[in-house]
Amino acid sequence: MNIRSIVNKDNINLLNCESEPIHIPGCIQEHGFLLGLAHDSLLIKYCSENVPAFTGFTHLQLLGKPLQLLCSAEQEDMLRAFLAAASFDQRQPFVFTINDVKYNTKPHISNNTIILEFEPFPDGTLDMPNLYKQTQQFVSYLNDAQDLKQLCQSIASETRSITGYDRVMIYRFDKNYNGEVIAEAKRDDLLPLLGHNYPHTDIPAQARALYLTNMLRMIVDVDYQPVPLYTIADEQQEKHLDLSLSILRSVSPIHIEYLKNMGVRATLTISLIQDNKLWGLISCHHYSPKNIPHYTRLSALLQGYFFTSQIRVRQAADEYNYAQLIEHNIQPVLELMSGDNFIEQHFENPLLREAIRASGFVIVLNEVVYRNGNVPPDEQLFPLLQWLKQYSTSGHYSTDHLVEVYAPATDMSDTVAGLIYHTLDSENKNCVIWLRPEMEKSINWAGNPSKAIVMDAAGARLSPRKSFELWKEVVKCYSEEWVTPELTVAARLANSLQKQAHLADIRREEKRYKELAAKLEAANAELENFNWISAHDLKEPLRKIQLFASRTFYSEVSLDIYKDSLVKIQLAASKIQLLLDSMLSFATMSKTNEEFEKINLNNTLTQVIGKYRKEINAKEAVITSDALPSLDVLPFQAEQLFSNLISNSLKFSKDDTPLKLAIRYHRSPQYHIITFKDNGIGFQNKYADIIFKIFQSLNKNGPQSNIGIGLAICKKIMDNHNGTITAEGEEGLGAMFSVSFPT
Structure with missing residues (x-):
């Protein structure tokens, strides 16, 4: 049978201790022994080298053998029942008797291995703590404590009373895991450490992770000799044994040297966890070797649970009181x-x-x-x-x-x-x-944090700092x-x-709308003034023409001729009136006080198409469009531009062919260009410039309302935008109008 040691021999020093695999050291402290059992058979897979001192058997004699070699069948059955219990708590002890010696055995499972840690009772007894008295005492602390800091001091004092350690500290982490001693109970002859700070490097990340996994850690004597663990060499056997939950786990030699430099010989550490994060520690120091019974440890651990339950409550109360003060101030x-x-x-x-x-x-x-x-x-x-x-x-x-x-x-x-x-x-x-x-x-550090690593006197190796005297940093x-x-x-x-x-x-928008309304009102007033002038300077002579025309009925000319003349005179008068109205509309394009505004032209197009929905449906027209940009334009004029161009395509569509109007967009270095291309009656391209002149219409036989003003207004709008409008046409095939807004 090939037996091998699983001691982790990776070369760890102060320059790479952040990556030290402290959960798999492959060795334990010497005040107890460890067995690792196969989960199903309870055959011994792992054994510590110091087993002869406790059992009389060597590890060579035990490895691969059944557990009954050390205990009775009755005890083995009791262990199986203990492990199989639905309420099995890996933190609970199981009392084992070997050679008439009772051991606290802490069973827990690591992967598929049942780990049994055997510790002789330090005082030879199994005294249960007085939990009622301990709980009553804690309730008393709750009632007396004015704040979290005072409660910390009470917990430190009670923990020292329970455990008997020379010094007990409540150690709180900041957001960077630097620690501060916020409460302390100690022997009178010891120098105080209250208020001292310790850099985050003193407790590296993997150590903090272990504190989250196992809330209690104990070192009985820093001068212990690490005891190797052995196993049978087997390809299926794990190379390392995870001892994260082990109380006997051997600790980092770097940490041992750190404690020795402080003068500490034994420690007990209890994790304080809040929101699944390490809030702090209850750290107990003794200046000579010290071991405490299992239930005394649990009593100390209970103090940690008591205190942890109050952290959120006390912090929330402090925050609530301060929040109430702020609330009062901001009302x-x-x-x-x-x-x-x-x-x-x-x-x-x-x-x-x-x-x-x-x-x-x-x-x-x-x-x-x-x-x-x-x-x-x-x-x-x-x-x-x-x-x-x-x-x-x-x-x-x-x-x-x-x-x-x-x-x-x-x-x-x-x-x-x-x-x-x-x-x-x-x-x-x-x-x-x-x-x-x-x-x-000022931060009171326990030693200079920048000298957490120092060279020894011989200059041969690096070691943790040796001075923990007060060092102030600003x-x-x-x-x-x-x-x-x-x-x-x-x-x-x-x-x-x-x-x-x-x-x-919103108020600025309201102001702007009011200004626009005022401008509109002024424009309406101007329009009314134009109408008044038109009525008195032009429409009155037209009425007189109509009156004289009516008298022609009494001449010798035939009645049909007179009637035909009258109809033509009346049509001419109506045409003049339409021209006057169109001139007025054109004039407003030159006197706009509208402000430029960045608008989405897609919205403008949608509004215009909605306005002509009836005509579009009547023509069975199909209008397609690219996505249009958002541009700085005069909003009303942009809408009128789109309206005139779409109206133009509808007006000059073919009677026997559904209208197709394609609106396209592209950008050149100088312009945003939008084109309106239809399949209407079109025009001869030689008239491409004439159609933008006022009162120039190529379709003289079209409706009377077609007087040649719409495209002239479009040109005026583009002039107002420092842009251009051009046209291309082919008679019988359609027309394309391009408007170009400068970039």
């Missing part, structure tokens, strides 16, 4: 926002920034910048605004360390070290920002951290300001 601002023109009239209200303890506040609305409080100058603010527009793809962003992502912030930390940003529209043109300046602070370019209630209220204020911005836009 006057929200009341002001119910009125008109809030941004223009009240942007300097100090509550806009003071409500969330900001020092500066900026609103950008329609390219106007409104400042409130301590705000950087334009040469710093405008590049920052442009950067935020590009960087904050979600429309909002907050930080307490701007220089980390925006290098120019180094030069404006007196006004902007941290900020909250919200956009007020989908195009990021309008926005609101709250600013906080740099807040220099941190710059950080603002005070934004807390959840402040971020929530900032978002709420941004939403209210967004509504105010939209209301301001």
Whole structure:
């Protein structure tokens, strides 16, 4: 039988310890022994080398053998029942008796291996903790604690009372996993570590991951000699055994050296987990070797569960109280926002920034910048605004360390070290920002964090730092951290300001519409004036002509001739009146006060087609169109342009052929070009220029209303747009009109 060690011999040092496989060390601590059993047969697959000291058998004698070699059949059956129980909890102990010695055995499953860790009772007893008393004591702490920090101190003191360790600390992580001691209970002769900070490198990522998997870890004596694990060499056998849930698991030699440098001989560590993340640790230190019974460990672990259950409650209570205070502060601002023109009239209200303890506040609305409080100058603010527009793809962003992502912030930390940003529209043109300046602070590190790795005296190897004395660091370019209630209220204020911005836009639109209405009213007044002039200067002579024509009935000319003359005179008079009306329409094209506006020409086309739906259906016309652009145009004139061109195609379509009108778009470097091509009666191409002149119609036999004004108006519209209109025709085959708007 080929027996091999599974000790992980990867060369780990301080330069690559972040990748150290600490969950598969292949060895254990020496105060107990370990067996790994096949899941079905309970044959021994793994065995620790120190098994003779506890059982009298060597690992060579046990590997591949049944468990009954060490225990009775009755105990094996009890173990099978324990493992098969539906409520099997891998953290519960199973009491084993070997050679009349009782062991706490912590069974758990790793892949397909049942791992049994055997630990002799440290004090020879199996005393259950007084859970009622412990729970009662914790409830007392809850009632007495004014805040989370005070509760932490009570938990530290109670944990020390339960376990007897020389020092118990509550250790809290920040967002970067740097840790701070926020509560401490210790022997009176020990120097305090309360308030000391430890860099994230002291607990690397894979160690934090193990704390999430196994909430309790214990080192009985840092001077222990790691005990190798052995297995039978087999191709199907796992190369490594995952000991993530093992209490006996041997720890990293780098961590052992770290503890020795601190003067610590034994530790107990309990994870504090919140929202599936490592919130902190209960860290117990002893300055001599120390082992505690299984149920004492569980009592300490229970303290961790008690405390973890209160983290969210206490934090939520603190946030709620602060949120209520902010809510009270912003009520006057929200009341002001119910009125008109809030941004223009009240942007300097100090509550806009003071409500969330900001020092500066900026609103950008329609390219106007409104400042409130301590705000950087334009040469710093405008590049920052442009950067935020590009960087904050979600429309909002907050930080307490701007220089980390925006290098120019180094030069404006007196006004902007941290900020909250919200956009007020989908195009990021309008926005609101709250600013906080740099807040220099001292961090009390347990030793210089930049010297976490040092060279030994001989210069032969790297080792963890040996000094844990207080080392102060002054941190710059950080603002005070934004807390959840402040971020929530900032978002709420941004939403209210967004509504105010939209209301301001609506008011501007209303103003514009009123101006347009006034222009229309003025145009109508001018039109009425034209009508009055036409009525008195032209229509009156026409009525006299009609009167004289009527007297011809009394002459010697035949009655039929007189009637025919009268009809022609009346038609001529009607024609003159139509010309006058057309002249008036043409004149308005030259005197427009309409403003250019960017509009979607697809919408304009849809409106015009809707207006001529009846005629289109009557002609059985088919109109197709490319997607048209959005252009800066005079909206009414653009609609009239499309209307005249479509009307022209309908008017000059063939009687016996359904009209087909194709509207196409393409762009040249200088122009947006839209063409209207139909299959109507067409015209001779030599008249392509004449048809745009006023009162020039090629179809003299057409309807009386066809006086040659529509295309002249189209040309005037394109002149107003600094564009052109051209025509191409072929008699009997159709015509094409091209309008070109400059790019």
